[in-house]
Structures are given as C-alpha cells and as structure tokens.
Amino acid sequence: MRERFVSDDPNTLDPVHEQDNDDGVGLWTRRMVLFLRVMAGLSMLKGLYHWSRVCGIGVGPNDLFESHSIAWQTATVFFAVLDLVAAVGLWLAAAWGAVIWLTAVASMLAVEIFFPQVFGRAFLTVLLESALLGLYLWLAVQAAKEQPE
Numbered sequence: 001m002r003e004r005f006v007s008d009d010p011n012t013l014d015p016v017h018e019q020d021n022d023d024g025v026g027l028w029t030r031r032m033v034l035f036l037r038v039m040a041g042l043s044m045l046k047g048l049y050h051w052s053r054v055c056g057i058g059v060g061p062n063d064l065f066e067s068h069s070i071a072w073q074t075a076t077v078f079f080a081v082l083d084l085v086a087a088v089g090l091w092l093a094a095a096w097g098a099v100i101w102l103t104a105v106a107s108m109l110a111v112e113i114f115f116p117q118v119f120g121r122a123f124l125t126v127l128l129e130s131a132l133l134g135l136y137l138w139l140a141v142q143a144a145k146e147q148p149e
Contacts (some may be wrong), residue, residue, distance in 0.1 A: 020024075026146035032139045033093050039091035039101060039132065047083030050076050071118045075111055079104065105133050 053076050056064050066072060082104045089097015111118050112126050 018059045026143070028139065028142040028146050032143040035136065035139050036090045036093050036098065039136070040097075043083045043087035043090060043101060043104070047080055049085060050080035050083065052069075054080055071115070075118050079108065082107070101134070102136075105129050109133075 052058055054065050065076070070075075082100065086097060086101040086104050089100050091097070109126060109129050112122055112129075
C-alpha cells in the first residue's frame with residue numbers, strides 16, 4: 001500500500017492515482033471517461049486523415065490539396081488542427097477537450113448540412129456525428145446525476 005503525498009502548498013499538483021480504488025467515482029463517470037477516450041482515438045484518426053489530405057498522402061494526382069476549392073482547403077485544415085487538439089483534451093478527460101470536441105462535431109454537422117458544396121453531403125457522417133453527440137449528452141447527464149450535491 002502506498003501512502004499518498006499531501007502537500008500544504010496549493011500550487012503543487014498531486015499525482016492522479018487511476019489504479020487506486022476511489023469510491024467517489026461512480027459507474028457512469030467511468031463510462032463517460034471510457035467514452036471520452038474512445039472519442040479521443042476517433043478524433044486522432046480523423047485529424048490524421050485530414051492531415052493526410054493536406055499533405056497529399058494516399059490521394060490520386062487529380063485529388064491534390066491545391067486542386068480543391070478554397071472552402072474545402074480551409075475546412076480541411078480547420079478540422080486537421082481541431083480534431084488533433086480535441087483528441088489530446090479528450091484523452092486527458094479535461095473539460096476543455098470536451099468543449100473542443102463539441103465544437104468540432106457541431107462544425108462538421110454545420111458544414112455537412114448547410115454547406116454541402118464543401119465536402120459533399122454525407123448522410124452517414126451526419127448520422128454518426130449526431131449519434132455520438134447524443135450519446136455524449138446522455139452520458140454527461142447520467143454522470144452528473146451520480147455526483148454528490
């Protein structure tokens with residue numbers, strides 16, 4: 001059994017003990033963190049996909065970054081950066097990570113629904129992003145219910 005180091009200095013950061021049995025963390029909170037970690041992995045893959053499009057990796061000679069419209073180029077770079085930043089924040093289960101991820105999801109939904117000329121209207125993307133957003137909101141409500149007041 002390890003003793004935890006407790007400092008009287010409020011400017012020091014105590015280490016996170018993920019493996020310790022903490023009775024204060026409920027089942028829904030654990031599920032929420034697991035969901036955030038899965039979303040971090042998906043956001044990382046999405047960000048790397050967008051960067052591969054920017055760098056021309058795995059695309060044909062007629063599908064280079066420069067050959068697309070300015071709107072497509074701007075959206076691609078925007079999501080390339082935003083998805084990778086969201087992935088880091090989600091993996092850390094930080095509040096700012098969820099905010100960045102929600103911004104990325106809302107932005108992708110807006111681009112797909114209101115600006116189909118940018119990426120083309122992808123019904124599957126809209127459906128998947130909406131489902132993930134709904135699942136996140138449901139998990140957040142369930143996790144908030146088990147927190148003490």
